Amino acid sequence: MLDFDTGKYAVYVWPAYGVTLLVFVVMIAASLNHSRRWRRRAEELKAGPERDAAE
Amino acid sequence: MIPAPAFLSNPERFMAFSRWAAPLLGLIATGLAVAGLWLGFAAPEDYQQGDTVRVMFIHVPAAWMGMFVYVCLGGASFLALVFRHALADAAALAAAPLGAAFTALALITGSLWGRPMWGTWWVWDARLTSVLVMFLFYLAYMALRGALDDEAKAARAGAILALVGLVNLPVVHFSVNWWNTLHQGATVMAKGGPKMAAVFLTPLLLMGLAYMAAFGALWLVRIRGEVWRRRAEAALSRLARA
Numbered sequence: 001m002l003d004f005d006t007g008k009y010a011v012y013v014w015p016a017y018g019v020t021l022l023v024f025v026v027m028i029a030a031s032l033n034h035s036r037r038w039r040r041r042a043e044e045l046k047a048g049p050e051r052d053a054a055e
Numbered sequence: 056m057i058p059a060p061a062f063l064s065n066p067e068r069f070m071a072f073s074r075w076a077a078p079l080l081g082l083i084a085t086g087l088a089v090a091g092l093w094l095g096f097a098a099p100e101d102y103q104q105g106d107t108v109r110v111m112f113i114h115v116p117a118a119w120m121g122m123f124v125y126v127c128l129g130g131a132s133f134l135a136l137v138f139r140h141a142l143a144d145a146a147a148l149a150a151a152p153l154g155a156a157f158t159a160l161a162l163i164t165g166s167l168w169g170r171p172m173w174g175t176w177w178v179w180d181a182r183l184t185s186v187l188v189m190f191l192f193y194l195a196y197m198a199l200r201g202a203l204d205d206e207a208k209a210a211r212a213g214a215i216l217a218l219v220g221l222v223n224l225p226v227v228h229f230s231v232n233w234w235n236t237l238h239q240g241a242t243v244m245a246k247g248g249p250k251m252a253a254v255f256l257t258p259l260l261l262m263g264l265a266y267m268a269a270f271g272a273l274w275l276v277r278i279r280g281e282v283w284r285r286r287a288e289a290a291l292s293r294l295a296r297a
Contacts, residue, residue: 002096006106009171016110016167020117023160024269027153031273035280042283045290 066142066282077275084268091261098254110168112258115243116266118161118186122227124154124270125189128196129221132214141285142278144210147217148200149277153270155193161186173237181230182238189227192220 006013091112101108128150134143165183166176177183196213203209226233231240243249249256 002093003099004096006109009106012167012171013106013109016113016164019163019167020113020160023156027156027273030152031276031280035276035283038280038283038287042287042290045287045294048294 064140064142069142070279070282073275073279077272077279080268080272080275084265084272087261087265087268091258091265093258094261095258098258101255104172107168107171108255110164111255112262114161114164114168115259116263117157117164119263120266120270121154121158121161121186121189122224123267124150124157125192125220125224127274128154128193128217129224132217135210136214136218142282144214145278145281145285146274147214148210149274149281151193151196151200153273153277155190155197157266157270158186158190158193162190178237180236180238181234182227182236185223185227185230188223189220192216192223196220 095109095112098108100106104111128147131143131147131150134140135147162183165186169178170176196216199216200209200213203212230236231238242251243256243259251259
């Protein structure tokens with residue numbers, strides 16, 4: 001049985017879980033954005049000369 | 056059979072491997088975290104710590120990861136410095152923000168546990184101070200990498216700084232043995248086995264594995280980003296020359 005009632009320590013326990021969740025969300029979003037942004041840029045730069053050559 | 060580091064040192068092979076390994080590790084991390092949190096909130100209160108024991112399930116793995124990621128940063132920096140391997144440098148650069156985030160989490164959640172248990176948010180004892188020093192090494196590494204325009208010089212300077220910071224790791228680990236600290240001594244990796252009941256140890260280890268898998272997934276994603284960035288910058292310089 002799950003027990004989410006942390007009693008008088010709730011003021012310490014839940015902020016600890018909240019900060020952890022927030023940091024993980026930021027880490028995941030920042031890592032995916034960084035990767036996607038540079039992938040898009042690299043593909044644009046690669047496609048540019050190839051397009052020019054084809055024209 | 057090709058050893059794993061040699062296999063992954065080829066950027067093309069690394070990109071093909073990380074394309075499926077990163078999401079797989081992400082799924083494994085999610086599954087382990089759900090199981091760890093489930094068992095963590097099903098566990099009874101600790102007879103001394105009460106419900107604050109639940110902070111341990113997120114604090115201790117963050118502290119482990121802070122150290123583990125620094126070992127990865129140091130190892131990758133060594134390979135980049137000695138063998139001038141671009142992918143090793145990308146791995147070092149990609150590890151630093153993740154290590155800083157895990158160390159910051161360890162400091163913040165530790166403080167939130169310390170206030171009710173020790174009666175203080177912070178104390179300048181050897182364990183807490185050495186972890187803070189490790190956090191500052193992460194920040195210094197990132198600041199140094201960002202401050203120098205010449206990427207080769209930045210990589211070399213950053214690698215030297217990362218290697219200097221490795222000296223701090225034994226201090227972090229053994230501080231509770233070498234000095235009289237408010238922070239408790241080794242509990243999980245104690246001589247003679249863990250000094251913790253299985254009802255707490257199981258969720259703690261599951262969460263440790265979840266953090267490790269999450270780091271693996273995010274590290275691969277960030278290295279992939281670095282590889283793309285370098286390809287984009289190489290393409291830009293080719294265009295500038297043409």
